[in-house]
Amino acid sequence: MSKVIKGGTIVTADLTYKADVKIEGGRIVEIGPNLSGTETLDATGCYVMPGGIDPHVHLEMPFMGTYSSDDFESGTRAGLAGGTTMVVDFCLPGPEQSLLEALQMWDNKTSRANADYSFHMAITGWNERVFNEMETVVKDRGINTFKHFMAYKGALMVNDDEMFASFQRCAELGALPLVHAENGDVVASMTAKLLADGNNGPEAHAYSRPPEVEGEATNRAIMLADMAGVPLYVVHTSCEQAHEAIRRARQKGMRVYGEPLIQHLTLDESEYFDKDWDHAARRVMSPPFRNKQHQDSLWAGLQSGSLSVVATDHCAFTTDQKRFGVGDFSKIPNGTGGLEDRLPMLWTHGVNTGRLTMNEFVAVTSTNIAKILNVYPKKGAILVGADADIVVWDPKRSKTISAKTQQSSIDYNVFEGKQVTGLPRFTLTRGKVAIEESTVKTKEGHGQFVKREPFQAVNKALSTWKELVAPRKVERSGIPATGV
């Protein structure tokens, strides 16, 4: 049983060319002209691209007294409908919980996944058990990324000493630390003042986390990573201040990766001033949406390569859940959806406007993150031997985004009413057609966990350098006698 995607133009991160793609056993087995197989998928007029990888989602996440509403079934279905074929979720150990016990809980959520997935492990506290378990997580469980929340004081937040210890451990294990970079102490203090002054609406959420809060934390995390001799991945980079810190570090040769979200690229802070409380609260997330100057900075970062990946941070709460925060913005569950809309919105606002080339589009939605996560070219590639995670992209198909037709289980969409041009004709997950235009053919349980090996290249380079410049005792003769 084989499939051939026929008549399309292959677009990868570095090449654009006409060829057919033959698939067998869930993998690409041949690329070339005039291929045939038992089943043909017509890609005439379409681009054949690696399926999207969203490295930042929270499915059924316990957070702020509730659970995010999309689970691994609806979340991966939403992803596939929009051309995303792999997601990476965050395993969040509770206070004092073992990392391995938390991982068991996360494993239990995934049995209905429609597409492949992986996990990042969060470090939410520091002790000897965490130090020891990190090794098992990397070596036995195939997780090579550790997330650190510099915000959410009193919940997920870690302090600098904990973060620095964990970064050093990541360096030893060949793992990559991730940070949610906002200064949690300052946010807590500003939140208290805003509430005391009677600023309790959703707009105050944005006031409580200005760009400086993010810029400071981003810079701090970069400096700690540099001192620990480890690369760093900064999630949901939303503003010029954070981008500037990343840009500066990269210019100095540091291995730092920045991840803007499709929401921050296309939606701005005016959403929080909407007179409708629900409208504003539905858009409450951290960091908050910013103004147009910040958006321009993020687009420029994608164009110039100082920012590497576009993600969603998909963390969907219903309107009822958002209403937990009526009268106190700090109780509005933080998070927005976007899994189904990331690729169409980025194509429409990036490729169709000339801000991004098609190849850059593939790089920032799939290939760059596959390389950063060390799953390339199994994922993120149209190459013989790669998994057949493919989107056949029709640049002429249009739709108006609406909650009425979305796959996500929540009752609204932050992109409601936006017109997009560029949509999947087919989405394939390891060779299985999951989406054919508007028809959903997903299969619950098809998704598999993707193991990720520790890093070779970047971590090795950094540890070699660190060893070379490590402190060395100067051997001296004629040392003066100690004090009288």
Ligand code: URP
């Ligand atoms: O507001 C957000 N981003 N919610 C999800 C959790 C996180 O901080 O990534």
Ligand code: ZN
């Ligand atoms: Zn975050």
Ligand code: ZN
């Ligand atoms: Zn509205």
Ligand code: ZN
């Ligand atoms: Zn997140």
